[in-house]
Amino acid sequence: MKIVIIDYGAGNIQSIKFAIKRLGFTAELSNDPEVIKAADKVIFPGVGEASSAMQKLKATGLHKIVPELKQPVLGICLGMQLMCNYTAEGDTDGLGIFDVSVKRFTNTVKVPQIGWNTIEKLDSVLFKDIKEQEYVYLVHSYYAPIHETTVARSYYELEYSTALQKDNFYGTQFHPEKSSTVGAQILNNFLSL
Template sequence: MKLAIIDYGAGNVQSVLFALNRLGYEAEVTSNWNIISKADKVIFPGVGEASSAMKRLQNLGLDKLIPTLKQPALGICLGMQLLCKHSEEGNTEGLGIFDVNVIRFSNEVKVPQMGWNTIKNLRADLFKEIKDEEFMYLVHSYFVPKCEYTIATTEYGIEYATAIQKENFYGVQFHPEKSGNYGEKILQNFLNL
């Protein structure tokens, strides 16, 4: 199986790569259109600030490529947020794959949300053999509200979409690569799609 991890200078690619290695898979960390479009599965990680990350995608032309992918593609953290229409962070236009806006947590909760929290209302094969209320590792100040694409939720002040899906595109707000055995199981489930 050919696996591509999109490299645009805004992803925590090493921890994703190590998690895949632990599962027994090799992956190519790349911004090459040809390699990404021919991969069996694509992982789109993201750490950092939305507008600068989006500029890097645009500079590499990846903003044009990613929406055309037909194979299973998984956005992680900022990667998931960039798959959406718009983010309040830096007033950023996203890739528009998910017709939903990313908004900032209110000041009623500590921002960023950092650490372990539970996921629930799990729908989709991404969560095969994962039980409601398993803990995942999260670090974020912005979130996707519950919407038609929601396949898992988390509560932090409000209940929000911690995972989304539309056709071949999946997004998780948490970091499966940093979430122990259950996070690795989610990565394995993605690879099994």
């Protein structure tokens, strides 16, 4: 199986690579559209600030490639947010895969949310063998509201989307690569698609 992590200079790619290695697979980093298109599974990572990450994506032309992909694609954290229509962070237009606008938590709660939170109303093959209310690791200031592609929810200030799915596109707000054995199972479910 050929797993490609999109390399556009944004994020904690090493941890994802190692998490995949712990599952017995090897992932390749690439920003080459042909390599990405030919992969069996594509991972779209992202850590940092949205507008600069989007600029990097545009600079490589990958913003046009990602929405056209036909194989399973997993966006993680900021990767998931950039797959949405828009994010309030840096007033940034996203890739428009998920029809939702990403908002910021208000200061009625501590921002960023850092730590382990439960996921529930699980509604995707991504969560095969995962129980309701399992814990995942999150670190974020912006969130995708609940909408028709929501496949997992968490509560922080309000109920929001911790995972999205539309066709072959999957997104997790949490970091499966840092979410202990639960995260490993979710990552394995994605790689088994």
